Amino acid sequence: MADTITVSVSRYRPEQESEPTFQDYDVPFRDDWAVLDAINHIKDNIDGSLSHRWSCRMGVCGSCGMMVNGEPTLTCAAFLSQYAPGPIRIEPLRYFPVIRDLVVDITSFMTKLKKVKPWIIRKEEKALSEGEYRQSPDELDAYKKYSMCINCLLCYSACPVIGLEPNFIGPASIALAQRYNLDSRDEGALERLSILSQDDGMWQCTFVGECSEVCPKDVDPAGAIQRYKLTGAANWFETILPWSSK
Amino acid sequence: MTTESGYTLYHPKWYRHPVSVWWWLSSWGYMKFVLRELTSVPVAIFSLLTLWQVRSLANGSEAYARFETWMSSPLAVVLNVLIFVAVLFHTQTWFLAAPKAMEVRLSGKRVPDILIIVSNYIGWGVVSAVVAWFWLGR
Amino acid sequence: MDVFSHDVLIVGGGGAGLRAAIAVAETDPKLSLAVVSKVYPMRSHTVSAEGGAAAVIKDDDSLDDHAYDTISGADWLCDQDAVELFVNEAPGEMLQLEHWGCPWSRLSDGSVAVRPFGGMKKQRTWFAADKTGFHMLHALFQTTLKYDPIQRYDEYFVTKLLVDDGRCRGVVAIELATGRIVTILAKSVMLCTGGCGKVFPFTTNANIKNGDGMSLAYRAGAPLKDMEFVQYHPTGLPFTGILITEASRAEGGWLLNKDGYRYLQDYDLGKPEPHPVLRSMELGPRDRLSQAFVQEQEKGRTFEGPYGNYVHLDIRHLGKAKIDKSIPFVRELCRKYVNIDPVHEMIPVRPVVHYIMGGVHTDLDGATPLAGLYSAGEAACVSINGANRLGSNSLTELLVFGARAGNAAAKFALEVEGNGISAISAQVGDEQRRLEKDFLEKQGGTERIATVREEMQKIMEECVGIYRNGKDLERGAEELAKLRERADNIALDDHSHTFNTELTAALELGYMMDSAEAIIHSAKARHESRGSHQRTDFPERDDDKFLQHSLAYRTESDAPRIEYTPVSITRWPPGKRVYGK
Numbered sequence: 001m002a003d004t005i006t007v008s009v010s011r012y013r014p015e016q017e018s019e020p021t022f023q024d025y026d027v028p029f030r031d032d033w034a035v036l037d038a039i040n041h042i043k044d045n046i047d048g049s050l051s052h053r054w055s056c057r058m059g060v061c062g063s064c065g066m067m068v069n070g071e072p073t074l075t076c077a078a079f080l081s082q083y084a085p086g087p088i089r090i091e092p093l094r095y096f097p098v099i100r101d102l103v104v105d106i107t108s109f110m111t112k113l114k115k116v117k118p119w120i121i122r123k124e125e126k127a128l129s130e131g132e133y134r135q136s137p138d139e140l141d142a143y144k145k146y147s148m149c150i151n152c153l154l155c156y157s158a159c160p161v162i163g164l165e166p167n168f169i170g171p172a173s174i175a176l177a178q179r180y181n182l183d184s185r186d187e188g189a190l191e192r193l194s195i196l197s198q199d200d201g202m203w204q205c206t207f208v209g210e211c212s213e214v215c216p217k218d219v220d221p222a223g224a225i226q227r228y229k230l231t232g233a234a235n236w237f238e239t240i241l242p243w244s245s246k
Numbered sequence: 247m248t249t250e251s252g253y254t255l256y257h258p259k260w261y262r263h264p265v266s267v268w269w270w271l272s273s274w275g276y277m278k279f280v281l282r283e284l285t286s287v288p289v290a291i292f293s294l295l296t297l298w299q300v301r302s303l304a305n306g307s308e309a310y311a312r313f314e315t316w317m318s319s320p321l322a323v324v325l326n327v328l329i330f331v332a333v334l335f336h337t338q339t340w341f342l343a344a345p346k347a348m349e350v351r352l353s354g355k356r357v358p359d360i361l362i363i364v365s366n367y368i369g370w371g372v373v374s375a376v377v378a379w380f381w382l383g384r
Numbered sequence: 385m386d387v388f389s390h391d392v393l394i395v396g397g398g399g400a401g402l403r404a405a406i407a408v409a410e411t412d413p414k415l416s417l418a419v420v421s422k423v424y425p426m427r428s429h430t431v432s433a434e435g436g437a438a439a440v441i442k443d444d445d446s447l448d449d450h451a452y453d454t455i456s457g458a459d460w461l462c463d464q465d466a467v468e469l470f471v472n473e474a475p476g477e478m479l480q481l482e483h484w485g486c487p488w489s490r491l492s493d494g495s496v497a498v499r500p501f502g503g504m505k506k507q508r509t510w511f512a513a514d515k516t517g518f519h520m521l522h523a524l525f526q527t528t529l530k531y532d533p534i535q536r537y538d539e540y541f542v543t544k545l546l547v548d549d550g551r552c553r554g555v556v557a558i559e560l561a562t563g564r565i566v567t568i569l570a571k572s573v574m575l576c577t578g579g580c581g582k583v584f585p586f587t588t589n590a591n592i593k594n595g596d597g598m599s600l601a602y603r604a605g606a607p608l609k610d611m612e613f614v615q616y617h618p619t620g621l622p623f624t625g626i627l628i629t630e631a632s633r634a635e636g637g638w639l640l641n642k643d644g645y646r647y648l649q650d651y652d653l654g655k656p657e658p659h660p661v662l663r664s665m666e667l668g669p670r671d672r673l674s675q676a677f678v679q680e681q682e683k684g685r686t687f688e689g690p691y692g693n694y695v696h697l698d699i700r701h702l703g704k705a706k707i708d709k710s711i712p713f714v715r716e717l718c719r720k721y722v723n724i725d726p727v728h729e730m731i732p733v734r735p736v737v738h739y740i741m742g743g744v745h746t747d748l749d750g751a752t753p754l755a756g757l758y759s760a761g762e763a764a765c766v767s768i769n770g771a772n773r774l775g776s777n778s779l780t781e782l783l784v785f786g787a788r789a790g791n792a793a794a795k796f797a798l799e800v801e802g803n804g805i806s807a808i809s810a811q812v813g814d815e816q817r818r819l820e821k822d823f824l825e826k827q828g829g830t831e832r833i834a835t836v837r838e839e840m841q842k843i844m845e846e847c848v849g850i851y852r853n854g855k856d857l858e859r860g861a862e863e864l865a866k867l868r869e870r871a872d873n874i875a876l877d878d879h880s881h882t883f884n885t886e887l888t889a890a891l892e893l894g895y896m897m898d899s900a901e902a903i904i905h906s907a908k909a910r911h912e913s914r915g916s917h918q919r920t921d922f923p924e925r926d927d928d929k930f931l932q933h934s935l936a937y938r939t940e941s942d943a944p945r946i947e948y949t950p951v952s953i954t955r956w957p958p959g960k961r962v963y964g965k
Contacts, residue, residue: 014259015880018251032623032721044834048877048886053423055590058626058717060518061427070273077720097260099561100883105260106424110538118526120485132482134494140487141356147487147519151426160276163265176526183485207343208279223346230347256564256881 005029005080006087007038009050012098020098023047024087029080035088036064036075039102052102059216062152066102067091072154072214094157095166109153112169116177116195121188139184146179146224148217155211155221161204168204169196171211171221178224181231193232202228282339288332291325341366385812386566387805390418390535391797393554393570394790395542395597397425399517399782400761401576402524403477407790409531415794418568420537420557422592422888425525429578429590430782433517434629434713435501436509437779439474442498445506447471454777456961457503457669458741458770459915460931461610463952466748466766470777470784477783478510486523487512499710500634500662502775503669503963507662509776514631514711520779537568541888542596544815545573545604545757546808552604552756553803556815560888563881565819567812569805571797572756574789575601575744579762580899582892584737585841586692588620588627594892595899597763601744602898606752607935607947609765611742611899612907612917615773616850618673620736623691624721628733630775632714633666635706637699639673640730641685647695651676654964664964671772671916672963674735678850689732696730703727735850739778740899741769741916742906745935745949750789756796760789767933770951771915823887829875833889836871840864840893840900848904853920857908864900865942871897902936902944909946910934927958 004026012020025046027038036054043050054064059077066075069089080088096104126133155171156162162170177196181189196202205225212222238244248254270276302313316322344366345359392408394401397419408417421428440450450471455462482488482496489497489511501509512519528534539560546553546567554569580595581587602608618639619628633639636659641647646656646665653672654664661667677695680686686693699707699714704727707715718726743765750758750766761782768781805812847860871893878886912926913919932948939945 012261013880014251014261014882015249015253016251018261020261020263043886044832048833048889049880051878051883051885053427055423055427055592056429056432057590057624058432059720060515061429061431061590063423063427094263095265097262099258099260100880103883105258105561107538110424113526114529117530119530120483120527125483128476128479128483132479132488132496135490136494137490137492138355139494140490144487147522148515149522150431150518151424158275160269160279163269180485183487185483185485206279206283207346208276209343209346210273210275210279213275220346223349226343226347227349256562258562258882 002085003029005038005084007042008087008089009039009042009102010091011050011101013049014100022089029084031079031081033080034076035068035073035078035080035083035090038080038088039075039090050102051100060150062150065093065152065154065157067094067157072157074152074154074216077216093153095159095163096153096156106153108166109151109156109170109172112173113151113176115169116173117188117192118176118180120180120183120186121191122185123187133185135184142184143179143182146175146182146219149175149179149219150217152216154214154216158210158214160208160210161206165200165204167200169200169202171225174202174205174228175219175221175224178228181228193235196228197232202232205229282336285332285336288329289336292329292333337370385816386564387569388418388566389569389802390416391570392417392572392574392793393568394419394574394576395421395555395600396428396576396578396761396763397421397423397525397536398428398576398578398761399430399521399524399779400763400786401425401428401574402521402528403783403786404574404576404760404790404793405528405534406524406531407787408794409533411791411794412798413533415533415797416535417533418535418537418570420540420542420555420568422539422541422560422596424538425536426522427592428521429593430517430521430779432588432590432627433520433779434514434627435631435634436499436511436516436776437478437520437783438501438504438509438774438776439478439780440471440508441475441478441496441510442507445508449506450474450504450508452956453504453663454768454774455770455956456959457772457774458768459772459925459961460770460927460956460958461613461914461933461951462767462770464954464956465952466768468954469748470768470781473784473788474780477787478780481520481523481783484523484527487519489513499631500660500667502630502633502667503663504774504776505663509634511631514629514713517779540566541891542600543819543891544811545600546811547604547754548807548811550755552754553808556812558819558887560883563884565816567805569803571800571802572758572793574750574758574760574793575763576759576761576786577763579740579743580896581737581740583841583896583900583903584614584844585838586620586625586845587737588617588625589737594895596892596895597759598744598902599895599898601752601754601757601759602902602936602938604754604757605938606754606757607745607937608902609742609745609933609935610767610770610906611740611902611936612910612934613741613771613915614737614848614903615670615739615741615916616674616735617738618670618677618735619697619733620738621717621722622689622694622732622734625736626717626721627738628697628714628717628731629711630670632697632699632711634660635699635710636660636702637666637697639666639733640696640698641680642687642695643685647680647685648673648676651679652964668963669772669774669961670738674850674916675918677735687732692734694732694734697733698730699726700728700730739773741765741767741771741773742903745933746789748788749792750785751792756800758789758793760785764789771917819887823876823890824879824881824884826876829873831870831874833874833886833893836867836874837893837896839867840897843867844900844903848907851918851920852907854908857904861904861908861943864897864904868897868942898938901942905944906934906936906946931958
């Protein structure tokens with residue numbers, strides 16, 4: 001086993017250049033090192049000007065998403081040993097504007113997230129003195145999967161629709177909308193449906209399915225969207241039936 | 247002041263990678279998707295052929311004989327083989343997608359995806375068996 | 385120079401900061417409110433918390449029981465009026481979060497489930513599988529999106545508190561995306577920036593836990609209270625320091641030494657039973673468990689590994705079904721980071737730094753001695769955690785004191801007059817010059833940030849670990865002072881403005897050195913052993929001299945001035961901590 005591995009990192013210094021370039025670094029190869037450890041080694045010991053985002057290093061904060069060998073990956077959960085003997089190519093998350101080196105701008109996602117109203121919507125709130133809303137384990141199970149989203153945005157980088165139509169609201173936002181739609185305590189399903197049925201809403205999805213492939217938390221946004229399409233279509237049918245009240 | 251690279255102090259200068267028209271060649275996942283979508287063309291052609299077959303039937307035995315002759319030509323055979331492969335691929339991807347579109351719950355517990363996929367194949371097998379029985383029995 | 389003006393400014397977008405923002409928005413929606421965070425809020429370290437949040441909800445439990453467990457767990461160093469308030473408001477806050485959509489795990493009848501936790505006599509820890517912090521943070525963050533008055537400044541790095549005429553007036557911050565230095569004025573400022581675990585080399589804490597807010601307050605003249613009390617969580621993974629939640633012990637896990645023996649029975653923590661017994665053995669308080677590990681290590685009964693000694697956490701007897709249902713994240717982490725499946729193998733664990741009981745000194749409403757400055761969460765010290773925090777109290781603390789401090793900050797803002805930039809423009813100018821001269825434009829310099837940081841962490845681990853003594857503390861303080869000088873000589877590779885994370889790393893190193901200084905000197909001054917502060921030269925608890933909080937005030941020299949302030953005792957006179965009975 002070699003004791004170093006070459007890491008080829010995409011660099012972009014807007015103050016000096018107009019395009020990204022690749023810079024190669026040799027880092028120690030340790031079999032318990034994650035790709036993130038290699039990037040930190042570069043920053044700490046070789047080239048302090050490499051900018052990247054990271055925090056928890058345990059796969060729960062969602063900061064460290066990057067393209068590793070062309071695949072959207074959480075660098076704290078991918079190990080150098082998976083890519084040996086290398087070289088490993090590291091680039092910023094695809095389909096997002098690059099601010100600097102491996103840092104991309106995610107304000108578009110923050111706007112899209114707010115748009116789907118990801119909070120409990122109720123006509124009337126229960127008083128605290130009446131205790132909790134009862135929710136059986138099965139009711140919790142109905143939306144639990146979709147609540148596991150860490151907002152790492154790997155799914156956005158995997159989705160070609162985001163690349164071609166950047167205004168598409170995107171997999172994570174729709175999965176989070178579904179998380180609330182299916183929560184037994186929520187009453188806002190119709191409100192969200194009218195938002196997500198618009199242009200750039202769920203109908204932009206063509207079920208490529210790559211989002212679910214790359215999701216590190218098994219949220220299955222593709223499944224969430226297809227189910228939502230079924231709900232949307234059924235809802236539309238109801239509105240055109242002669243005896244419907246809608 | 248703006249530098250040679252076009253940067254102005256404190257002003258963001260994001261880089262947007264252009265998305266190539268060949269985006270779908272960049273990964274196997276994307277290629278599978280495009281191939282799946284393209285199978286809609288052979289399926290459409292097959293529907294047209296079937297409509298032609300029905301019309302030929304309606305127009306009498308001479309018309310039907312002409313249809314059969316064309317269908318036995320090498321070109322038609324190759325076309326049909328290609329359509330068959332495309333429809334198989336289409337069916338397989340369709341069945342894999344089935345559990346995604348609809349979550350089936352029996353007494354509160356979610357039915358595992360694999361059961362839904364397998365039951366679709368079984369259903370397909372049963373329908374094919376019925377059709378084959380009719381066709382072989384004539 | 386860009387100047388923004390708000391009524392209330394919250395620094396830090398974790399559990400406490402977001403809860404405070406909602407509290408301010410609900411107190412008066414017309415208040416102009418800003419939440420400034422150096423990371424996007426959903427990246428805040430609250431997200432990593434796993435085990436649960438405590439609040440009395442079951443019929444067999446009582447507020448007094450929760451209070452007693454907390455006070456005895458804290459080795460009587462907490463303020464009992466704060467604890468009484470805390471246990472009183474906890475259930476309401478937790479229910480409010482449930483109403484806001486937090487997916488708490490449930491019993492079959494639909495009511496909220498609770499689990500046992502370390503140091504608690506009754507079961508009162510609410511949980512969301514074993515990702516409680518994650519679910520709480522996301523529920524809070526998504527709820528804040530519905531309040532239009534909350535204006536967020538995402539990825540703005542605060543570098544200084546602006547103080548004038550004895551009142552806090554706002555902050556200076558760097559907009560990371562562009563490097564622009566901005567002034568954000570506010571009538572009240574709240575620090576919810578979390579703890580400083582990264583001062584130590586092995587910690588469960590994320591990279592962003594550098595004690596930013598503690599240092600900002602310290603430099604502005606506010607004292608840091610009880611900084612010597614650093615909690616080591618008994619079960620962290622070696623090398624990465626990743627947290628293996630206390631819930632794995634609450635569900636029935638055992639700690640075994642090299643000989644496969646449940647060694648905690650030798651340390652006055654009760655008798656080993658096949659099922660978990662509350663306040664006994666593996667469900668004892670964290671400080672005692674970590675101390676037991678060190679003693680086992682000294683007896684040579686721990687495993688030796690490439691990243692330090694460790695023992696085994698055995699959860700195999702729980703079975704796959706229970707593990708996948710109650711602690712699935714633990715299984716995922718073990719498989720990923722140590723390549724073992726805890727269903728079949730034992731988990732290697734060792735104590736790692738996890739939480740700092742100390743922080744910015746506040747009263748019951750989160751107000752610091754500096755007018756207009758508030759604090760809540762791990763950054764603050766009210767104190768309800770005293771000398772040792774019980775697991776699952778801190779997540780609830782975020783909600784209770786986040787809300788209280790938010791309300792107090794809002795009221796203060798409604799009562800006082802606004803700020804003019806002229807009074808503090810000199811300070812702002814100085815800060816801008818400091819950032820440019822001392823960091824960005826500086827040439828030469830011989831030290832690398834990582835080298836100085838690692839040296840600091842080494843000193844802290846060696847001199848201010850689980851067991852301390854006067855000699856090591858003295859040596860540590862001296863070496864830290866020398867390291868400070870070396871830190872002034874740091875060379876940056878990155879002189880650019882756009883998203884300069886080397887600049888922020890250098891600033892964070894400065895913050896961490898302030899916290900390290902406060903920790904070491906507070907530890908040096910406390911001549912007793914209490915809770916998580918154990919001194920081999922003063923092995924007994926000394927209530928006569930040290931039933932007091934230490935306050936560290938920054939001075940011009942390397943050493944802070946340490947003063948003391950009494951602990952508030954209401955209904956529970958100091959007694960012995962008894963576990964295992």
